[in-house]
Amino acid sequence: MEMIPMTGAGYATLETELKQRQQIERPRIIEQIAEARSHGDLSENAEYHAAKEAQSLNEGRIADLEDKIARADIIDVSKLSGDTIKFGATVTLIDEDTEKKQVWQIVGEPEADAKNGRISIASPLARALVGKQKGAQVEVVTPGGAKAYEVLKVEWR
Structure with a gap:
């Protein structure tokens, strides 16, 4: 199972x-x-x-x-820590094209809710972020084309 x-x-x-x-x-x-x-x-x-x-x-x-x-x-996300992005991390990104900030928590598929800032660990963005650290540049291919982000912050809350 x-x-x-x-x-x-x-x-x-x-x-x-x-x-x-x-x-x-x-x-x-x-x-x-x-x-x-x-x-x-x-x-x-x-x-x-x-x-x-x-x-x-x-x-x-x-x-x-x-x-x-x-x-x-x-x-238990409250027991997690570190600088490397993994499940449970709340990540602040900046869109390199629009300079717009986005905050996402990486969660399990059943609880993903983009409107409330929670993305599935299986999503393209989360997969691109896992293993990265603050300051990393990340490129994600979306249905609307490639998007580039910079990781501004990694938090555990």
């Missing part, structure tokens, strides 16, 4: 979503199915089919969450 590295916060987020889907969504959907069933003929009952579809999606996500939680390798 291949373990999935993740931070403690990422693990807690998965557990919270799993509990919500099991204890709130699952009973709500079952109730919708029962309500739709009471309306009679199921073959042309759009509410019933929509509720069954929602049930299928919810159960699929529950199975996915249970799998990720079972394979979680929780890494």
Whole structure:
């Protein structure tokens, strides 16, 4: 079984979503199915089919969450240190073309969320950064073309 590295916060987020889907969504959907069933003929009952579809999606996500939680390798980022970028590091970059600063934390795939500054360890940017140190120049090939960055800071938080 291949373990999935993740931070403690990422693990807690998965557990919270799993509990919500099991204890709130699952009973709500079952109730919708029962309500739709009471309306009679199921073959042309759009509410019933929509509720069954929602049930299928919810159960699929529950199975996915249970799998990720079972394979979680929780890494305590607060115990990490050093100048070399690796899993858990928060890295401040400057885009060499636009001079725009970006801050990213390198996390596990299940907790990656670019809008909140968390990128997957498997992403092209993270792969380019791992092993580098402050002051390093990094080039990353993106769908929009090659981007060049300079590493300004490496932190553990």
